[in-house]
Amino acid sequence: MSVPSYWREMPQRYRLEAARCLNCGKISFPPRKICPSCKERSFETVQLEREGKLLTFTIIRVAPSVFTDQVPYAIGIVELKQNVRILCQIVDCRLDEIKSGMPVSIEFRRVSEDGEAGVIHYGYKAVPKDH
Ligand SMILES: [Zn+2]
Structure with missing residues (x-):
């Protein structure tokens, strides 16, 4: 039985995952592709x-x-x-x-x-x- 995508995405959202910029350390939530502070594009996932x-x-x-x-x-x-x-x-x-x-x-x-x-x-x- 296939699981609807919103169920699959839920655990991720439920864990309050955010993105921390690898350059300046700013945490973006929800995660972004470009850091709003320094325009860096590399992030690590952190849990809030x-x-x-x-x-x-x-x-x-x-x-x-x-x-x-x-x-x-x-x-x-x-x-x-x-x-x-x-x-x-x-x-x-x-x-x-x-x-x-x-x-x-x-x-x-x-x-x-x-x-x-x-x-x-x-x-x-x-x-x-x-x-
Ligand atoms: Zn940054």
Whole structure:
């Protein structure tokens, strides 16, 4: 039985793999082909830490149509230990519990489902740690 490609790609995405530039050491996530700092094209794969802190966030009350059933929700910028920043939704807590600087961990979750086609989209979400 053949495995759909999105399942095969999942473990890689789930492990939070990023690319570290072999010239200047900058970590790009998602991985890129050319380093944004020094234009180098050689990278090594590194695994990002799941733990980070919420730098800043915003509450979305008017959303693009596919997300209207989810408003209001919060999105924020999470800084991981390797100085990598990820923009993602903050889940599993009340909106009034969200604070800048709070520790969060990054999880790979289902984001949305495309109606009848049944296509499920996945993405990273930030989950408060002491919750
Ligand atoms: Zn570089």
